[in-house]
Amino acid sequence: MKKMEEKILKEGTILPGGVLKVGSFLNQQIDTPFMKAIGMEIADLFKEEEITRILTIESSGIPIAVSAGFAMNLPVVYAKKNKSSNISGDCYSTMVHSFTHGNNNNVIVGKEYIKPDDKILIVDDFLAHGSALTGLIEIVEQAGAKVVGCVAAIEKGFQMGGDSLRKKGYKVESLAIIEEMTDTEIYFREQ
Numbered sequence: 001m002k003k004m005e006e007k008i009l010k011e012g013t014i015l016p017g018g019v020l021k022v023g024s025f026l027n028q029q030i031d032t033p034f035m036k037a038i039g040m041e042i043a044d045l046f047k048e049e050e051i052t053r054i055l056t057i058e059s060s061g062i063p064i065a066v067s068a069g070f071a072m073n074l075p076v077v078y079a080k081k082n083k084s085s086n087i088s089g090d091c092y093s094t095m096v097h098s099f100t101h102g103n104n105n106n107v108i109v110g111k112e113y114i115k116p117d118d119k120i121l122i123v124d125d126f127l128a129h130g131s132a133l134t135g136l137i138e139i140v141e142q143a144g145a146k147v148v149g150c151v152a153a154i155e156k157g158f159q160m161g162g163d164s165l166r167k168k169g170y171k172v173e174s175l176a177i178i179e180e181m182t183d184t185e186i187y188f189r190e191q
Contacts, residue, residue, distance in 0.1 A: 004176040038064055039067025039070055042064075042068040042121075042151050043071035049121070049149060051119050052119045053074055053075045054074050055109070056122070057078060057132050058078050060124075061124040065123040068123055078109075082108075092108065097129075107139070114139070116145055119146050119148045120146065121148050122140070123151050127155040130162065130164055149172065151175075155176070
């Protein structure tokens, strides 16, 4: 998605440690017209697939998943990073490492929200090492459901998470793939 690449170059900031800050449009402040375009792009990428629901992880993946949900007329489920008092009953769970926060989270989804006959599209904001998507795939597998595909707004191709999932046979799409990122420059993979 050329618009995503342009937005990254115009509004993104490279921080130390290989971190790309896109808070002005993606994960702190939401550029709603742009988010609508993201949802429509995701719907177009997966228009041939039979999908029954979208799964993401809190919190930055939620706006993207909801935009795709609106465009595809599908429900959106999100994995919570902590069990709270409003979650009752059995849950699917797995451990996910956060590259950005440098910690591990036990993410959970109530069993009533994913059924064995579901065909799931997994959505997230970033795909770096693939920990979040791998954790969400594990949750879908625990439910006996099927992963139809995975999509990320931004993939850090140089961290190999997306390529690793593709080698395992998953359909993985990214709206922009950063092939290389220095302290001052961003280079995108041709798609």
